[in-house]
Amino acid sequence: MSIGSIQNVQEMLKNKLPGKGTNIFTVMSKMAQDHGAINLAQGFPDFDGPQALRNRVAWHIANGHNQYAPLAGVAELRNQIAIKVLDLYGCRIDSDREVAVTPGATEAIFCAITAVIHPGDEAIVFDPCYDTYEPSVTLNGGVTKHIAMRYPDFAIDWQQVRDTITDRTRLIILNTPHNPTGCLWSEEDIQALREVVSDRDIHIISDEVYEHIVFGHGRHLSLLxxxxxxxxxxxxxxxxKTYHTTGWRVGYCIAPPALMEEFLRIHQFVNFSTHTPMQYALADFMRDCPQHHHELGDFYQHKRDLFCELMKPSRFSLAPSDSTYFQLADYSAISNEPDTEFAARLTREQKVAAIPVSVFYDQDPGQSIVRFCFAKHDDTLQEATARLKMV
Ligand SMILES: Cc1ncc(COP(=O)(O)O)c(C=O)c1O
Structure with missing residues (x-):
């Protein structure tokens, strides 16, 4: 038996996101599962977060922290976030008025976009860009303007940004460290952004979810x-991203009081609040183990170096990523297939799943690049690269 259906239900239900099917991460992960492939596609580790952190979650569940958390998040965690951003970025924030803990960065992105975008407003994004930005703008009646960054350096064309700005531009969304390219915004980019927004009524969302995963002499320029x-x-x-716990769905947003007030007005009707025991556990762990985020860059740099070294004998061409846990690979020496077809074939035949980079673009730039996630056990990387060498 199935749930009854009224006639013409499809016509009654007008799709608010036409053209948007199931996202590529879900598609490739499912394909990896169906073909028994190693999943280097979706961006999550195949290892757990620190044992001490997981123990604290169990402790807080056993000790009565199981009811709704406050709207903006538990005070202990907001305080730890404030301590961290002062330490790392020299930015002093008021943890009572300028921080909100959210169910993942994804909800924070949605609430921030909803706070700013009214019907007809325009938001500028830089392709290849994370897949939640545009749908959130669309759901708010806004229009997304895409500016493409191209392989191999993925530089931003600031003249194009200036040309794209109109009276309706309300928002610029940036992402540094950048998924999928691993690029970092430079001082010059920051200066160009400053010039572009000055004297204009434009807000910014700075998606910094990979803030701690930066390699070598690279420096993360948080807008804070x-x-x-x-x-x-x-x-x-x-x-x-920071604690290898993507399934816990905990993120946060920092914004000045006036913006945060509007953000919370929306957040209260989307999710109201975030997992209580996880928040207490994260607060304890940040207080007791700040070295975790300080050492995260080195931890992932080892994996990036291992992956790039193991890929050397392959016919893929790799320029080591500067940040994040993603590595792009150029397969033009192997095939001239479109990247979606190449990634699907790689999953079916070589049993390694990757993400085709064209899906992060509004207009397919016709590049022969796929993205691999190296947030995996060293053994997983050994096995995956052994297969990729055979391509
Ligand atoms: C650039 C970027 N922003 C946001 C997110 C979402 O983060 P969360 O899992 O905390 O919602 C991701 C996750 O992959 C990401 O890569």
């Missing part, structure tokens, strides 16, 4: 380092 830009910005991060 720049008071004039931070004054108009929602800075968003994710505990899932």
């Amino acid at each position: 380092r720049f008071p004039d830009l931070a004054a108009r910005t929602f800075v968003i991060s994710s505990f899932g």
Whole structure:
């Protein structure tokens, strides 16, 4: 038996996101499962977060922290976030008025976009871009303007940004460290952004979920380092990326009081609040183990180096990623198939799943690149690269 259906239900239900099917991460993970492939597609580790952190979750569940958390998140965690951003970025925030803990960075992105975008407003994004930005703009009646960054350097064309801005531009969404390219915004980018937004009624969302995963001499330029830009910005991060706990769905947003007030007005009707025991556990762990986020770059740099080294004998071409846990690979020496077909074939035949980079673009730039996630056990990387060498 199935649930009854009224006639013409399809016509009654007008799709608010036409053209948007199941996202590529779900599609490729399912394909990996169906073909018994190693999943280097979706961006999550195949290992757990720190034992001490997991123990604290169990402790808080056993000790009465199981009811609704406050709207903006538990005070202990907001305090730890404030301590961290002062330490890392020299930015002093009021943990009572300028921080909200959210169910993942994804909800924070949705609430920040909803806070800013009214019907007809325009938001600028840089392709290849994370897949939740545009749907959130669309659901709010806004229009997304895409600016493409191209392989191999993925530089931003600031003249194009200036040309794209109109009277309706209300928002610029940036992502640094950048998924999928691993690029970092430079001082020059920050200066160009400053010039572009000054004297304009434009807000910024700075998606910094990979803030701690930066390699070598690279430096993460959080917008929290720049008071004039931070004054108009929602800075968003994710505990899932930092503590290898993407399934816990905990992230946060930092914004000046006026923006945060509007953000919370929306957040209260979307999710109201975030997992209580996880928040207490994360607060304990941040207090007791700040070295975890300080050492995260080195931890992932080892994996990036291992992956790139193991891939050397393959016919893929790799320029080591500067940040994040993603590595792009150029397969033009192997095939001239479109990247979606190549990634599907790789999953079926070589039993390694990757993400085709064209899906992060509004207009397919016709590049022969796939994205691999190296947030995996060394053994997993050994096995996956042994298969990729055979392509
Ligand atoms: C650039 C970027 N932003 C946001 C997110 C979402 O983070 P969360 O899992 O905390 O919702 C991701 C996750 O992959 C991401 O890559």
